[in-house]
Amino acid sequence: MKKGRLIVMTGPSGVGKGTLVRSLIKDHPELHLSVSVTTRSPREGEINGQDYYFVDRLCFQNMIERGELLEWAEFTGNCYGTPLIAVKEKIEAGISVLLEIELEGARQIRSTFPSALRIFIMPPSIDELERRLRGRGQDSEDAIRRRLMRARAEMDAASEFDFEVINDDLDFALRRLESVLYSPV
Numbered sequence: 001m002k003k004g005r006l007i008v009m010t011g012p013s014g015v016g017k018g019t020l021v022r023s024l025i026k027d028h029p030e031l032h033l034s035v036s037v038t039t040r041s042p043r044e045g046e047i048n049g050q051d052y053y054f055v056d057r058l059c060f061q062n063m064i065e066r067g068e069l070l071e072w073a074e075f076t077g078n079c080y081g082t083p084l085i086a087v088k089e090k091i092e093a094g095i096s097v098l099l100e101i102e103l104e105g106a107r108q109i110r111s112t113f114p115s116a117l118r119i120f121i122m123p124p125s126i127d128e129l130e131r132r133l134r135g136r137g138q139d140s141e142d143a144i145r146r147r148l149m150r151a152r153a154e155m156d157a158a159s160e161f162d163f164e165v166i167n168d169d170l171d172f173a174l175r176r177l178e179s180v181l182y183s184p185v
């Protein structure tokens with residue numbers, strides 16, 4: 001059986017990765033979205049097992065030591081990682097898997113899973129990124145500041161990726177993502 005593909009989407013916090021991925025999954029139920037593990041506290045409305053698996057630091061550390069994470073990284077004071085087993089099972093079953101992860105994790109995937117398709121989502125500008133982070137209304141001032149500081153370094157790494165998609169107009173960005181994912185190579 002043909003294996004599924006691993007698709008990695010990275011980009012600064014607030015660029016719209018979650019929004020794009022949710023739309024993509026709705027239109028393409030054949031794709032599987034990996035649910036990450038995090039030590040971050042749940043935001044209002046986030047559901048354990050659906051948005052993330054919310055765990056404490058000790059549990060996260062145990063998962064690292066048992067080799068249960070495909071990749072992991074620390075981001076603005078919290079740990080985030082991709083459970084290996086679900087990704088492996090889906091890919092073996094011919095189902096393509098989407099990871100929505102930050103830069104360090106995407107870099108790990110490049111060395112551990114070189115066949116992965118890696119896409120960088122770019123904001124139209126830093127000012128617009130800040131507007132989106134504030135407009136989302138989910139993070140403290142400190143969390144927004146840390147995300148913006150990290151954003152500049154992440155954007156500098158865009159050229160490491162196979163494709164760059166600018167999320168200016170949402171529908172346009174979605175169409176471009178679909179063309180990257182579904183055009184014959």
Ligand SMILES: Nc1nc2c(ncn2[C@@H]2O[C@H](COP(=O)(O)OP(=O)(O)O)[C@@H](O)[C@H]2O)c(=O)[nH]1
Nearest residue numbers: 013014036072073075080081082100101102105
């Ligand atoms: N390396 C890695 N990064 C992740 C994972 N899950 C989420 N992230 C990234 O961690 C960052 C922070 O995520 P989150 O706290 O949900 O904030 P948001 O992206 O601003 O909504 C984002 O860049 C996510 O893409 C993961 O499993 N591994």
Ligand SMILES: Nc1ncnc2c1ncn2[C@@H]1O[C@H](COP(=O)(O)OP(=O)(O)O)[C@@H](O)[C@H]1O
Nearest residue numbers: 013014015016017018019132136167168169170
């Ligand atoms: N193309 C877009 N134009 C305007 N606002 C957008 C666009 N894409 C996403 N947003 C908004 O920006 C905010 C951050 O989006 P989100 O998907 O949470 O980003 P990320 O997952 O990258 O942190 C949300 O309020 C979302 O509705």
